[in-house]
Amino acid sequence: MNGILTIAHLTFHEAKGRRVVLAALILGAAFLLIFAIGFHQIYQDGVANNHLSIMPRVEQRVGLGFVAMAGLYAVNFLVVMMAVLTPIDTLSGDIRSGTIQTLVTKPIHRETILLGKWLAFWIILAVYLVMMAGGVLLIVYAVSGIQLPDAPTGIAFMLLEGTVLLTLSILGGTRLSTLANGVTVLGLYALAFIGGWMEQIGSLLGNGTAQNFGIITSLLVPTEAMWQLAAYHMQPPLMRDVAITPFSITSVPSTGMVVWAVLYVVVMLLIALRQFRTRDL
Amino acid sequence: MTELAIETSGLRKEYGTKIAVQDLTLTVHRSEVFGFLGPNGAGKTTSMKMLLGLVRPTAGQARVLGEPLGNVPARAGVGFLPEHFRFQDWLTGREFLRFHGRLFGVPAKTLTRRIEDLLGQVDLLDAGDRKLREYSKGMLQRIGLAQALINTPRLVFLDEPTSGLDPLGRLLVRDLIVRLRTEGTTVFLNSHLLSEVEVTCDRVAFVKRGSVVRQMSLAEQTGGMEVILRLGASDARLLQGLARFGRDVHSTPDGTAVGVSLQVEGEEKLPEIARWLVGQGTDIYSLSMGKKSLEALFLEVMGEDERPG
Numbered sequence A: 001m002n003g004i005l006t007i008a009h010l011t012f013h014e015a016k017g018r019r020v021v022l023a024a025l026i027l028g029a030a031f032l033l034i035f036a037i038g039f040h041q042i043y044q045d046g047v048a049n050n051h052l053s054i055m056p057r058v059e060q061r062v063g064l065g066f067v068a069m070a071g072l073y074a075v076n077f078l079v080v081m082m083a084v085l086t087p088i089d090t091l092s093g094d095i096r097s098g099t100i101q102t103l104v105t106k107p108i109h110r111e112t113i114l115l116g117k118w119l120a121f122w123i124i125l126a127v128y129l130v131m132m133a134g135g136v137l138l139i140v141y142a143v144s145g146i147q148l149p150d151a152p153t154g155i156a157f158m159l160l161e162g163t164v165l166l167t168l169s170i171l172g173g174t175r176l177s178t179l180a181n182g183v184t185v186l187g188l189y190a191l192a193f194i195g196g197w198m199e200q201i202g203s204l205l206g207n208g209t210a211q212n213f214g215i216i217t218s219l220l221v222p223t224e225a226m227w228q229l230a231a232y233h234m235q236p237p238l239m240r241d242v243a244i245t246p247f248s249i250t251s252v253p254s255t256g257m258v259v260w261a262v263l264y265v266v267v268m269l270l271i272a273l274r275q276f277r278t279r280d281l
Numbered sequence B: 001m002t003e004l005a006i007e008t009s010g011l012r013k014e015y016g017t018k019i020a021v022q023d024l025t026l027t028v029h030r031s032e033v034f035g036f037l038g039p040n041g042a043g044k045t046t047s048m049k050m051l052l053g054l055v056r057p058t059a060g061q062a063r064v065l066g067e068p069l070g071n072v073p074a075r076a077g078v079g080f081l082p083e084h085f086r087f088q089d090w091l092t093g094r095e096f097l098r099f100h101g102r103l104f105g106v107p108a109k110t111l112t113r114r115i116e117d118l119l120g121q122v123d124l125l126d127a128g129d130r131k132l133r134e135y136s137k138g139m140l141q142r143i144g145l146a147q148a149l150i151n152t153p154r155l156v157f158l159d160e161p162t163s164g165l166d167p168l169g170r171l172l173v174r175d176l177i178v179r180l181r182t183e184g185t186t187v188f189l190n191s192h193l194l195s196e197v198e199v200t201c202d203r204v205a206f207v208k209r210g211s212v213v214r215q216m217s218l219a220e221q222t223g224g225m226e227v228i229l230r231l232g233a234s235d236a237r238l239l240q241g242l243a244r245f246g247r248d249v250h251s252t253p254d255g256t257a258v259g260v261s262l263q264v265e266g267e268e269k270l271p272e273i274a275r276w277l278v279g280q281g282t283d284i285y286s287l288s289m290g291k292k293s294l295e296a297l298f299l300e301v302m303g304e305d306e307r308p309g
């Protein structure tokens, strides 16, 4: 455990040293600022309209809820990028540079090194997610007084989605070059993404083939399914009936899918440990 | 506890169809400086990596500090300077050593003292708070060396430790190795550069295309010293006279003077030779002595068929 923490500590240091954290913070702050200005503007317009015309209060709330969900959807993309990109180079880069040789010849197991790195990036990801999603929710509440139904559960599912991608990115790094790893993990994410949409449309149109395709891709890469669950728990109740949008979920992934996602992380992590333990460095 | 620091038999490594190390069978005693010598591509780095558990042997066995390969706790007593490396260059020299010390499990209090001590030894005390990315190649090599010694290892592996160093840096490394030997540390040294090794190694193994072709003790092999003279003139009578002090007397013209070399038993012969030459009325331009050049030996062992790697 001590070894894991030492490696995690170094990994934080590295993320800081390589300005990863700084870049994420600056861009995150810029995003929140723009979102705050935009959301405020839309709210003001709505309020102004409300005085002059006949826009019903309910419709305005739905509109604002839509904007809030769009903000969270953007955060979801940022989190996906953070999950894939921050650890993409951590093993393959160290292997390429030979840095790893001075780590694995220390009296610590290779597994410890991998777990330490995983833990550090997971913490960075979790903090980033809570800050960004929390920021959006806070802005929405501060400006309009709107509270999305179940934000903590939603954020938890987004974290699970990020954890899946982070673990895949670390797994790829045990054998692939940085570039090949990036292409692979983002490719898998894209597959799950399009699969998720097909499932939604399939269920809307009653097309079983499309729905099955979506379920299979979700089993292969349970990321989009986690976003759908997150969106389902956070969206304002009225939005579910509006139309198909990335965050008005018609077909809700089952609890089984959640269990599968957790299991998936564990299995991928075990494979990564095995791959890393047995390879020549 | 066994007397051997390293013991291997038939270690072999194949990368696909490429045989990097064919048959590594050698022994390294405790507290000796062991030179593992051979041209580029001979398999020195791969051999070292197998001993360090970085690379899995295709066949064969080995024990390092009495433990089988891959024993994790045993690594607490082992230091390693890789051949090619890029260290965590966002750290300062001190942070870097502290981090590696922590990975070795060196207690915090001992570590602080050890870091300052080592920074002094590798002449980086004033650069200790600068980031590694600002270090020159030579400074990196030296901080790498300090890293390899941070845990006060019983056995240290150095892969081409003098590569990238200027003459002063090489001298520093050489002195450090001598110091390690006096402290009883076993040093396993990979090198294709022979001049520094000559003075530091107790024993050497020559490796050629993945196999150890010869292992020997340097002191025993050279079995004496070589005397090199530059004289005003020489003739058959003088050379015959010199033959009384040693063997293998050779002379070669050297500018206006004549160079003469011969093998003697020990350095006590040197003043005798000088006295005798003065008595003969011969002009002496220079008179020196050294061990038989390892380079000559290297070429001899590698044979004619070896081409530059």
Ligand SMILES: Nc1ncnc2c1ncn2[C@@H]1O[C@H](COP(=O)(O)OP(=O)(O)O)[C@@H](O)[C@H]1O
Pocket (backbone or CB within 6 Å): B015, B018, B019, B020, B021, B038, B039, B040, B041, B042, B043, B044, B045, B046, B047
């Ligand atoms: N990872 C590898 N894959 C394939 N061949 C390798 C690998 N590492 C080393 N080799 C080959 O094995 C041989 C020995 O390499 P190495 O141990 O680095 O030699 P040295 O350190 O003596 O210069 C070389 O021919 C090298 O090309």
Ligand SMILES: [Mg+2]
Pocket (backbone or CB within 6 Å): B041, B044, B045, B046, B083, B159
């Ligand atoms: Mg080498």
